Structure formats: structure tokens, C-alpha cells
Amino acid sequence: MTAAVEVSGLTKRFGSTTAVNEATFTVEENTIHGLLGRNGAGKTTLMQLITGQDFATSGSIRIFGEHPVENSGVLRRVCFIKESQKYPDDFKPKHVFESAPWFFENWDAELAARLIEDFRLPVNRRIKKLSRGQTSAVGVIVGLASRAPLTFFDEPYLGLDAVARQIFYDRLLEDYAEHPRTIILSTHLIDEVSSLLEHVIVIDDGRIIIDQDSDSLRGSATTVVGTGTAVESFIAGHEVLHLDRIGGLASATIGQLTPAERAAATTAGLELTPVSLQQLIVRRTGLATELEKSA
Numbered sequence: 001m002t003a004a005v006e007v008s009g010l011t012k013r014f015g016s017t018t019a020v021n022e023a024t025f026t027v028e029e030n031t032i033h034g035l036l037g038r039n040g041a042g043k044t045t046l047m048q049l050i051t052g053q054d055f056a057t058s059g060s061i062r063i064f065g066e067h068p069v070e071n072s073g074v075l076r077r078v079c080f081i082k083e084s085q086k087y088p089d090d091f092k093p094k095h096v097f098e099s100a101p102w103f104f105e106n107w108d109a110e111l112a113a114r115l116i117e118d119f120r121l122p123v124n125r126r127i128k129k130l131s132r133g134q135t136s137a138v139g140v141i142v143g144l145a146s147r148a149p150l151t152f153f154d155e156p157y158l159g160l161d162a163v164a165r166q167i168f169y170d171r172l173l174e175d176y177a178e179h180p181r182t183i184i185l186s187t188h189l190i191d192e193v194s195s196l197l198e199h200v201i202v203i204d205d206g207r208i209i210i211d212q213d214s215d216s217l218r219g220s221a222t223t224v225v226g227t228g229t230a231v232e233s234f235i236a237g238h239e240v241l242h243l244d245r246i247g248g249l250a251s252a253t254i255g256q257l258t259p260a261e262r263a264a265a266t267t268a269g270l271e272l273t274p275v276s277l278q279q280l281i282v283r284r285t286g287l288a289t290e291l292e293k294s295a
């Protein structure tokens, strides 16, 4: 099977800033990937490079096995939805949806019509006059109804309210189940989307620090809570991602535990709780930053 995206040693420098630093990863076809990371980590730059909108300083990119830059055959299969999308001044949403089939051969007008209703989008109002959430809805509708084999959503829902975001997640999953394709979603709302994501790529300061399927990532850390002495003796020798002490109590987020270690923790009177994807990523990216500082 050809991978949807293959990136190797990809680097992008802007003057003295290295926005993407030797990134290497593969995105298998027909998966939903989360591209996560802190502000300025390099997510947008990475997506711009992959979609051929910017040139890499070094490294290689293949989309469906081909080089994307100025390759219309490949780029026709790609849809990139970004928050800062610019439209011509007098454009209304209906103009966007009318022209979409020229760019996307799988465009589904019925799905677009349903989403317009779901999002209560005024299609005859100029995009310039739309609210922030309504403008985001235009992009989300294009991204879903395009049914492009490779779809990128870069923070697609800034301004969408909680109801509209839930509609986006529900429609995305429904449509993906019927029309599998490869979706790469960049977001800061990690817990909100975590149930959608099959695979997670975390970028920190331009480097890929996690590239793992979501289930194994979720199982890769646990929080241990108990008395300070019991926690400290239990975590000795473990990878400690985070440690908090409050009075005589302590809470530690540590790496994966074996069943025997879990049993020992319970015997020692410690409470074990799973770590959410968001907590885990906050801990790991925080840790990467700390390590960098101390290097």
C-alpha cells in the first residue's frame, strides 16, 4: 500500500528560525491523524510544505508516492483548510461552494447543502461580513464536502461554538466511515478531538517528538496519587513526566506500568488514574522544553 504522506529529514528555516527540524514520518492512507503541538511548534509550516505551498530548505516529501511541488495531479487530490483562508472581496459562501467542484473531483453538493443547514450558514452574505465562526464554517464545509483523498484541517474551527464543533466532529466521523480517506487535523483542543484520532504526531520546536497510535499513546502513562513517601518510593526508577506535591500528598505522572507494577501500586495504597491525551501531550512537550533548556 502506498502511504498518503511520507516525509523524510524535512527541514524549513526562516532566517535563524528552524520551523521544521529534520522531520521524518509516514501517514498511512485512510487514517485520521492529529498533528499537535504548542504555539509556534511548526504545525502550519509542516502542512504548508506537505501541500506544496512552500519550499523546504532540505529533506523530501512524497504524497501518494509523488513529489507534491507543482504537481497538479497530486495536488488535485489534496484539500488544505486553514483558518486564515483569504477569499476575493465580493465572494459569498455560495460562490465558494459553486466553484468547489472545479477543484475537487469528489465534491458532494448534497453533503455541502446538509452542512450549510447544520451550521445555519447564510450563503448569500459576503464572506467579509460573516462572523468568525461562520467564516470557519465555510472552510469546514469545503474540507468535508470535498472528500479529497488527503485533507488537512489546520485549526479549522476557531470561533465555532461548542455545538458547531460537535457537528463538525460528528459529520467528519460519519462521512469518514462511508468514504474513508486520509485526514490530518491540527488542533489545540486535544481532549475534544481525541476520540477521533487514530494516530498522533506531536511536533515541538520543529521536531517530531511523538509519532504513535492514539491507543498505545494513551496507555503510555499513568498518574499515581498517594502519600508523598509512598509515591516517591514507587516512582523511583520510572520515567517521571510530572510530579506535584500538596501537603503530605503527591501526584506523579509516570511512564507505562506493567500489570505487576499496577498490582504493587494498589497494595501500597496508591491510586492509579489514566492520563488524558491532552495531559500526556502537555507533560511531554513541557518535558521536551525543560530538557532543551537544561541541555
Ligand SMILES: Nc1ncnc2c1ncn2[C@@H]1O[C@H](COP(=O)(O)OP(=O)(O)OP(=O)(O)O)[C@@H](O)[C@H]1O
Binding pocket: 014, 017, 018, 019, 037, 038, 039, 040, 041, 042, 043, 044, 045, 046
Ligand atoms: N514566514 C515566516 N517567516 C519567519 N518565521 C516564520 C514564518 N512562518 C513561520 N515562522 C516561524 O516558524 C515557527 C513555526 O511556526 P508555525 O506557524 O508553523 O507554528 P504552529 O505550530 O502552526 O503555531 P500555532 O499553533 O501558534 O498556529 C514559529 O516560530 C514562527 O514564528
